[in-house]
Amino acid sequence: MRSLTLAEARERSSLITVTSYAVELDLDQGAEVFGSRTVVRFTCATPGSDSWVDLKAVAVQSIELNGQVLDPDAVSDGRLTLSRLAAENELTVVATMAYSHDGQGLHRATDPADGQDYVYGHLFLDAAPSVYACFDQPDLKAPYDVTVRAPQDWTVIGNGAATRGEDGTWTLATTRPLATYFVTVCAGPYVSVRDEHDGIPLGIHARASLQEPLERHAAELFDVTKRSFDYFHGLFGIRYPFGEYHQVFVPEFNAGAMENPGCVTFRDQYLYRGAATRDELLTRANTVSHEMSHMWFGDLVTMKWWDDLWLNESFAEYMSHRCLVDATDYTDAWVDSSIVRKVWGYGAERSPSTHPVAGVEALDAQSALQNFDGISYAKGAAALRQLIAYVGDDRFIAGVRAYLTDKSYGNGTLADFLGAIEQASGKDLTAWSRAWLLTADRDTISVEVDEQNGVVERAVVIRESPADRPADRPHAFDVAGWTDGRELGRVPVTVTEPMTTIAELEGTPEPAVLVPNASDLTWARVRLSDATVAALPAQLGQVPDAQARAVVWSALIDGVHGATVSPASFLDVFDAAWPAETNSSILTRVAAYAEHRVVPYFVPRPEQDAALARLNRAATGLLEGAAPATTESLAAARLVAGTSDDEALLRAWADGQGLPAGLEDDGDFRWIVVRNLAARGLIGGAEIDRFRAKDDTLQGGLNALMCRASLPDPESKAWAWQQLTGREGRSNYEMVHLARGMWVAPDDDLVADYVPRYFSDVPAMSGWVGEDALSRVVLVAFPRVFTEETASLSSETIARDDLTPAVRRSLVDADAELREALASRQTFGAAV
Numbered sequence: 001m002r003s004l005t006l007a008e009a010r011e012r013s014s015l016i017t018v019t020s021y022a023v024e025l026d027l028d029q030g031a032e033v034f035g036s037r038t039v040v041r042f043t044c045a046t047p048g049s050d051s052w053v054d055l056k057a058v059a060v061q062s063i064e065l066n067g068q069v070l071d072p073d074a075v076s077d078g079r080l081t082l083s084r085l086a087a088e089n090e091l092t093v094v095a096t097m098a099y100s101h102d103g104q105g106l107h108r109a110t111d112p113a114d115g116q117d118y119v120y121g122h123l124f125l126d127a128a129p130s131v132y133a134c135f136d137q138p139d140l141k142a143p144y145d146v147t148v149r150a151p152q153d154w155t156v157i158g159n160g161a162a163t164r165g166e167d168g169t170w171t172l173a174t175t176r177p178l179a180t181y182f183v184t185v186c187a188g189p190y191v192s193v194r195d196e197h198d199g200i201p202l203g204i205h206a207r208a209s210l211q212e213p214l215e216r217h218a219a220e221l222f223d224v225t226k227r228s229f230d231y232f233h234g235l236f237g238i239r240y241p242f243g244e245y246h247q248v249f250v251p252e253f254n255a256g257a258m259e260n261p262g263c264v265t266f267r268d269q270y271l272y273r274g275a276a277t278r279d280e281l282l283t284r285a286n287t288v289s290h291e292m293s294h295m296w297f298g299d300l301v302t303m304k305w306w307d308d309l310w311l312n313e314s315f316a317e318y319m320s321h322r323c324l325v326d327a328t329d330y331t332d333a334w335v336d337s338s339i340v341r342k343v344w345g346y347g348a349e350r351s352p353s354t355h356p357v358a359g360v361e362a363l364d365a366q367s368a369l370q371n372f373d374g375i376s377y378a379k380g381a382a383a384l385r386q387l388i389a390y391v392g393d394d395r396f397i398a399g400v401r402a403y404l405t406d407k408s409y410g411n412g413t414l415a416d417f418l419g420a421i422e423q424a425s426g427k428d429l430t431a432w433s434r435a436w437l438l439t440a441d442r443d444t445i446s447v448e449v450d451e452q453n454g455v456v457e458r459a460v461v462i463r464e465s466p467a468d469r470p471a472d473r474p475h476a477f478d479v480a481g482w483t484d485g486r487e488l489g490r491v492p493v494t495v496t497e498p499m500t501t502i503a504e505l506e507g508t509p510e511p512a513v514l515v516p517n518a519s520d521l522t523w524a525r526v527r528l529s530d531a532t533v534a535a536l537p538a539q540l541g542q543v544p545d546a547q548a549r550a551v552v553w554s555a556l557i558d559g560v561h562g563a564t565v566s567p568a569s570f571l572d573v574f575d576a577a578w579p580a581e582t583n584s585s586i587l588t589r590v591a592a593y594a595e596h597r598v599v600p601y602f603v604p605r606p607e608q609d610a611a612l613a614r615l616n617r618a619a620t621g622l623l624e625g626a627a628p629a630t631t632e633s634l635a636a637a638r639l640v641a642g643t644s645d646d647e648a649l650l651r652a653w654a655d656g657q658g659l660p661a662g663l664e665d666d667g668d669f670r671w672i673v674v675r676n677l678a679a680r681g682l683i684g685g686a687e688i689d690r691f692r693a694k695d696d697t698l699q700g701g702l703n704a705l706m707c708r709a710s711l712p713d714p715e716s717k718a719w720a721w722q723q724l725t726g727r728e729g730r731s732n733y734e735m736v737h738l739a740r741g742m743w744v745a746p747d748d749d750l751v752a753d754y755v756p757r758y759f760s761d762v763p764a765m766s767g768w769v770g771e772d773a774l775s776r777v778v779l780v781a782f783p784r785v786f787t788e789e790t791a792s793l794s795s796e797t798i799a800r801d802d803l804t805p806a807v808r809r810s811l812v813d814a815d816a817e818l819r820e821a822l823a824s825r826q827t828f829g830a831a832v
């Protein structure tokens, strides 16, 4: 179906003002379809004009416009033309809609643990018309009255407070004006825990089979929720405006969470079934806070068009970290940002698909979705931190308050936002926003030191802009250095020129490790000097500043991808410094990166066993020394489970014997072990089924699929490929798990036949898989056969003109990583 264009949206919003929606959903029509009746009242600025309403139905029963019956067959390509509109109009559409299984629209999933069905609405970005008839664009906001008929034993949660009538029909309280994509309904035998804070009724909800983790995590979730409310109330000076606040943990959710006003949906893996590391709790707290900040920025004030989606996300990304640091125990949230969010964003920046943070013209809704990436989140948030350094925090917050107050229940643009900050700060932001928001790519920052007998004679910050994307970005950050764990200097610098002398370092001892951007205040490629990289194995573990260590690890990862740091150097630092790491985010993320990226991508296959053995030795050592049931022991145990070739150990752990403390009944940990056994061909399908029977849950089913796809034999690969790419009715999550197992193989020969098939079969899935879900499948299923043949097939495919925007974007990004792997292997050869 065609995607709404910016020109169409402008034209429609100049004509139409929506007064109200009344939506009746009938979710008691079986597992395939549901009933949808919409009454929309709207005015037309030029009576007699034509417009259209968006509708993606399975069948349309009746349409009535201002009392006139229209032909249901008039709906074409997701649109219904409305002719000769009056000044005031009422449209009634009665239709049958389909549940989705790709996480877009009204998603329906069956929980294998008890056979119960669950439904949730995810209407971002343009799925609203698959649930109700609407003018689907972000600047046509209106209040909603929603009623839901559901099976007797179901609970219904939505944007407005839900009450159950005597006939079993649920009525949701009339909402404040909402954009179409924020409307949601969650329905099913959800279980709930309720609380209240500062007059706001709170609820958290999950599938019945997740009642135990829901209750176990409730106190922590409510704590972060309450602290975030207090913090944002204080910061924004505007009360939370959407009534009750529900957080629903839903199955098979594509993203992390979605900021539906009053009813935030989260991926339900966040209700960790087994042991969770501290950084996993931090990540969840960050998501809770992120979604809540959207209640003001995004929901109360919504971007006028999708090209300002970045502003929502950059702002929420920045605000959630700020809230965690200022108002919770997660005071190291910015460290997590450095090693998780910014590593993600720098990856996006390395891809040819990189783009400016803002000002990328989104000509239609679907193309806007392609820029919803690490640039919009991580780089945008870093740019906001630079903006705050530039104008001052008080003035920034004053501008934000003014923007939110002026535009309440309406829409805003980048120009409106910058205008508010300019007004509050008295500073012209034209040049600043051109350099930081409107220019793609990043500067490289390094420090050049001349020394004599270990004393610094001259230290200069070098700022290099990309030659093909020149920019004059001002940077505010700091430079710090350490020798044997002693800080030898920390100097704040403001860089506005290609070379900036740091006079403060002259005459001081030259540090063994010198880190530009040590507090990670700016956005740049940090190039560590050769001397610093050489010193890291001996020195990094002694650097007491976790923030600076995260910057170093991020720079090493960037260097591995850019073929300036060899995988061998990375593993040398890993061996020496990782087991000593005390920050949970660095510990778990660097381990995962080493296991799942550095070794499989950058180490040639014949060397991979030796590389995994190095990771395994480091992890085994840490596991032996770590206190039981801590983040350290858990991170170490996971890495041992994923990398060990000790069949006896793996079999014992899989059968629940000799497990590290805290992992005795941890189904998710067992699957890491089982997957390793499966990948090595040490167990077969029957044993995977046996483990599946022990964990007959949604998560267990997905893991079993991944394990079966990982089995190193031709029949299993053929089966996995058929399940992944055939029209087998697999859900979004099932496809991703099949894809994760598919390329796990002891050698390229086993999977080589699927390389050409990937480039024909996977793009064709756009015929039946939604773009959001498919974009993930394209990335995860991209061939892990790192050869020139794969690269040339990839180039040919990207050159095709029949790819959908999401398929093309994911292919370009996966292709970029393939080329990085090839370049690294070319530069450094096989030695690890």
Ligand SMILES: [Zn+2]
Residues within 6 Å of the ligand: 259, 290, 291, 294, 312, 313, 316
């Ligand atoms: Zn967000």
